[in-house]
Each structure stands twice: as structure tokens, then as C-alpha cells.
Amino acid sequence: MPWWAEMLIGIAIALVVTWVALIVALAVARPKGPLLQEALRLLPDLLRLLRRLAADPELPRGVRIRLGLLMVYLAVPIDLIPDFIPVLGYADDAIVVTLVLRSTVRRAGLAAVRAHWPGTDDGFEALTRLTGLRPADAQPTR
Template identity: 40%
Template sequence: MRDWLVGLGVAVAGLILSWGLLVLLARRLPPGILRDLAAFIPDCLTAVRRLRRDPRVPRRAKVAIVVAGLWLASPIDLIPEFLPVIGPLDDIVVVALALRYAGRQVPREVLLAAWPGEPRLLLRLLGAADGPAAGSRATVDEPHQRG
């Protein structure tokens, strides 16, 4: 029993250290694709927490979002986290699928308000605007076109 608890403690410590490294890289890297990828998982966790509490999010979308958040927090993965580059790949795929599912049921302005990162990354992930708030994409892109 003691060996099992030590193994679990090591796994949790490894997960926390890898998340800390992602947060550090997300703040230190220059703007670009590497910074976006490093910030993706912490941004997803923040968005999951915000969307879970939002009354405008339907129950089915909340369930999908919470399952994705639990998948991220779980130390058990299809691809071990310690593998460089491909380790977080299963987490990214699960969260991307959950956000795309929620994107069809939740207005885009709600998703964009919950997303702490770059809006362009979330918009790329969500794909074409065919959900409840199809017109909100222009409001996000306008400031980038003016500036």
C-alpha cells in the first residue's frame, strides 16, 4: 500500500511540475505558436472553470466541459505527460473536442469571455461560426483589423 501511495505522490508531483513549466513557458516565450501551445492547457483550465459557473451554458455543454477539465487534471493519460512534445497531445485533443461541442451550443461571446488567452486561437479551434452566435466573430476580429 505504501508503494502505491509513493507512486501516486510522484505522479501528482510530476503533473504539477509539468503544469508549472507550461505556465512559466507561456509567460517567458516570445509571442508565437510555441507560446500559444504552452499557454493552451492553462488557458483551457481557466475557461473550464469559468464556463462551469456560467448560467448561459447549457447542462450538456457543462458536462462536456467538466469531463474535459477532469481529463486534464487526471494523472492518467493515453500518452504519458513526460514524453516531450507529444505528452500533452491527448489532453489537447480532448479539450479541443469538448470546446467544439460546447461551441455549437453556447454563444461565441460567452466562450470568448471565458477564454483568457488569445481569441484567435479559440476561434481557430471552434471553426466556422454556425452556432447560436454566428455573428460575434466579426466583433472579435475588428480590433485586430483596425490596429
């Protein structure tokens, strides 16, 4: 077998293994029970929140970069998990958004996120449940 064919097979195997690892990571990190439904319900407010946070120059650069990459991920029509896979197929965007928001709240603090929240107080309460943080836990780390 020519060297280029072996290389293509190796790349294909690496891509499949990486894809399976991402599916497993998303399945483990997904919100449990009603939190997943809350994440899907809050998605429009979350998208506005992401845009506002990414444009805030007072947030750490790493947070803004992470939020910008998340917005690019959401804009790309190709999903990590195809929609025909039950539950995770439709929820992968909500799971990825939740993971990035957890990281953002831990880094920037819940007060910064609250200042940019476009939705209702009930929606913000759901957001704090999704991030897994209470206001006392969400102190920024700089």
C-alpha cells in the same frame, strides 16, 4: 482453461482494442501544424476558461457536464496516451481540450465563450482557429 481466465483475457483484449481506437481517433482529430503548438501555448488560459464556462448557469446543462468531465479528465494523472509516445504523448490533453471546446462553441456559441475568455485578444483569435469556427459560424443551437 477456467471460465474466469477466459473472461480476463477477453476483458484485456477489449481494453487494448479500445485504447488503440482512442489513439487512432486522437491522431485523426489532432490539430494540424501550428494549431497544436497554439493549443499548448494557450493551455493556462484554456483551463481558466473551462472553469468559468462550467460555472455559468446560463449555458446548457450538457455543455456544463461535458466541461466538468473534461476538468476531471485533466485532473487525473493517468493519460490516454503515455508520454513516451512521440508527439501524441504530450499533446493528448491539448487534443481532448480542443475537441471539447469545438463542441462547446458549436453548442453555446462563440459569444458565450468570448465573454468568459481570460486571455488576450490574440489568444482568443487562436482559440477560434483551434475550434475551426468563424464568428458567423458559431451560432448556438438550443
